[in-house]
Amino acid sequence: MTQRGCNGAGLGLRFPHIREVLREQPDVLWFEVHICNFMGGGMNRALLHQINERYPLSFHGVSLNLAGVEPLDEDYLGRLKIAVEEFQPALISEHACFTTLGGHFFHDLLPVPFTEEAVVHLAARIRQVQDTLGRQIMIENLSRYYAYPESCMREGEFMAAVAQEADCGLLLDLNNLYVNQQNLGEDMTAFIADLPLERVGEIHLAGYTEQDGMLIDTHGSEVSDPVWQLYADLCRTCPDLPCLIEWDSNLPAFSVLQEQRLKAEAIRTGALSSVKVTREAG
Amino acid sequence: MGYSNSLEQFANAVLAGDSEVTAYTNNYVGVHAGALGNIYPAVQRLLGDDGFKALANVYAHHFAPSAWDINQYGEQFNVLLEAQAQGARAEYIDWRALALVASVEHMIAMQYYAEDSLGEEAHVTSLVVEKPLALQPDWIDVLMECHPYARIDIPEQLEGSLVFWRDDLIIRVLALAEPLVKQLTGSDDASSDAR
Numbered sequence: 001m002t003q004r005g006c007n008g009a010g011l012g013l014r015f016p017h018i019r020e021v022l023r024e025q026p027d028v029l030w031f032e033v034h035i036c037n038f039m040g041g042g043m044n045r046a047l048l049h050q051i052n053e054r055y056p057l058s059f060h061g062v063s064l065n066l067a068g069v070e071p072l073d074e075d076y077l078g079r080l081k082i083a084v085e086e087f088q089p090a091l092i093s094e095h096a097c098f099t100t101l102g103g104h105f106f107h108d109l110l111p112v113p114f115t116e117e118a119v120v121h122l123a124a125r126i127r128q129v130q131d132t133l134g135r136q137i138m139i140e141n142l143s144r145y146y147a148y149p150e151s152c153m154r155e156g157e158f159m160a161a162v163a164q165e166a167d168c169g170l171l172l173d174l175n176n177l178y179v180n181q182q183n184l185g186e187d188m189t190a191f192i193a194d195l196p197l198e199r200v201g202e203i204h205l206a207g208y209t210e211q212d213g214m215l216i217d218t219h220g221s222e223v224s225d226p227v228w229q230l231y232a233d234l235c236r237t238c239p240d241l242p243c244l245i246e247w248d249s250n251l252p253a254f255s256v257l258q259e260q261r262l263k264a265e266a267i268r269t270g271a272l273s274s275v276k277v278t279r280e281a282g
Numbered sequence: 283m284g285y286s287n288s289l290e291q292f293a294n295a296v297l298a299g300d301s302e303v304t305a306y307t308n309n310y311v312g313v314h315a316g317a318l319g320n321i322y323p324a325v326q327r328l329l330g331d332d333g334f335k336a337l338a339n340v341y342a343h344h345f346a347p348s349a350w351d352i353n354q355y356g357e358q359f360n361v362l363l364e365a366q367a368q369g370a371r372a373e374y375i376d377w378r379a380l381a382l383v384a385s386v387e388h389m390i391a392m393q394y395y396a397e398d399s400l401g402e403e404a405h406v407t408s409l410v411v412e413k414p415l416a417l418q419p420d421w422i423d424v425l426m427e428c429h430p431y432a433r434i435d436i437p438e439q440l441e442g443s444l445v446f447w448r449d450d451l452i453i454r455v456l457a458l459a460e461p462l463v464k465q466l467t468g469s470d471d472a473s474s475d476a477r
Contacts, residue, residue, distance in 0.1 A: 015320075019430065019431075036350070036351060036352075037353060037395075039351075040351075040395040040396060040397055041395075041396050041397050041405070042392075042393055042394050042395050042396035042397075042405070042448060043393055043394045043396075043431065043448055043451065043453060044394045044395060046448075046450070046451055047451065050451075063350040063351070063352075065350070067289075068289070069285070069286045069289060073350065076350060098289055099350070100350065101289055101290065101293040102290070102293070104293065104297070104346060105346075105347040105348070105349065105350055106293070106296070106310060107310075107313050107314065107317070107347060107352045107355075108306060108309050108310060108313060110289075110292065110293065110296070110306065111292075112285075112288070112289065113285065113288045115285065117284070117285045118285055121285055145303070145305035145306060146292070146302065146303050146305075146306070148288060148292070150283055150288055211305075211308070212304075214305055216305060216309070249316070
């Protein structure tokens with residue numbers, strides 16, 4: 001078990017790479033795992049213990065159904081609490097979405113309308129999770145392919161209001177912002193301007209796939225140039241934020257992920273140096 | 283419109299395949315078909331990508347997931363495979379043997395997510411092969427290549443039971459006589475049938 005924090009650029013760890021990581025022990029600052037895959041016992045949990053001995057961990061959830069309308073799954077939440085106590089991850093995050101409705105499991109991050117009612121509902125459930133875990137979690141903005149007509153606020157305003165109401169952190173996914181800008185015409189710089197940046201605790205970088213004229217957030221390709229640019233711009237303001245390369249589908253060789261991670265780390269450290277020079281000159 | 287109604291309308295539109303939420307409907311099928319690919323890599327290799335994708339999509343359309351854990355999805359995929367022996371492509375492959383390969387892969391996957399904890403006794407499960415069945419040697423090789431964490435020690439001529447358990451960071455798969463299986467598993471509860 002490690003008590004180390006997640007600093008700098010990390011990598012999303014997917015099952016096909018676990019053996020290689022344990023064998024080669026590559027130079028990676030930290031790993032993020034989809035905690036839903038490690039909440040039983042069995043082989044997966046044993047492997048995660050070995051990873052945790054060598055690297056700081058971040059737990060990223062996709063199945064908590066935070067914005068759903070049925071009560072939070074006590075069994076799931078109990079398992080998450082056990083895993084958090086057992087592995088002591090440096091970061092914990094989930095999504096501002098629903099994944100289950102009427103007993104139907106979608107295994108997808110489904111969007112919600114941006115309304116005051118949704119803010120109160122989502123924030124109350126985040127508080128319930130934080131109270132159970134005894135620590136703060138971060139909530140991630142979604143990639144979306146549909147805009148509810150009943151929404152009455154921008155997504156950035158919605159996320160800011162939820163974070164304020166729940167006293168939670170925010171995980172800022174820049175690829176999701178770009179996908180939403182291209183598909184729905186939303187302004188990603190306006191989104192960032194709406195956010196309380198002091199609540200952002202992590203950044204996600206990923207690639208998309210183009211299907212039928214839409215950008216789909218598949219996490220199945222390299223980070224795109226506009227997203228790299230957005231990250232570089234953001235680093236000028238907050239270079240200390242940990243960032244993560246997410247790659248889930250069409251998984252390439254581990255070395256490709258490392259190249260992406262090193263690129264992110266170079267952008268981050270470059271911005272950090274510039275900020276220091278500016279501060280010292282001032 | 284209230285929050286609950288908004289979500290319900292959206293979810294129904296996704297399941298109905300409404301044009302304004304096509305990306306979500308496609309993703310619903312794609313993510314579940316992809317989960318089958320993760321659980322059944324040997325079946326995918328033996329069947330070929332196109333054939334596997336077609337059957338995985340059929341399964342994803344007709345078998346709704348029953349749990350939040352997507353790793354639990356696809357427990358009846360072997361049944362769909364075996365049913366192909368009665369279909370138009372009956373001669374394409376030995377569907378019954380392929381269904382057994384799927385059953386073995388599902389049992390291996392369940393060992394990854396077993397309800398045991400470190401330091402506790404191994405969680406032993408078993409798979410009953412009710413009628414004698416021949417597996418081609420290269421199919422066993424494919425199973426081993428696709429599951430590098432598993433030690434699969436099974437004969438080409440199968441009859442009786444296969445047992446599965448975790449030995450530290452290795453999943454063991456072994457063919458055993460039926461009475462010994464019952465002794466190991468303690469009961470019949472953990473067993474699955476392969477016809």
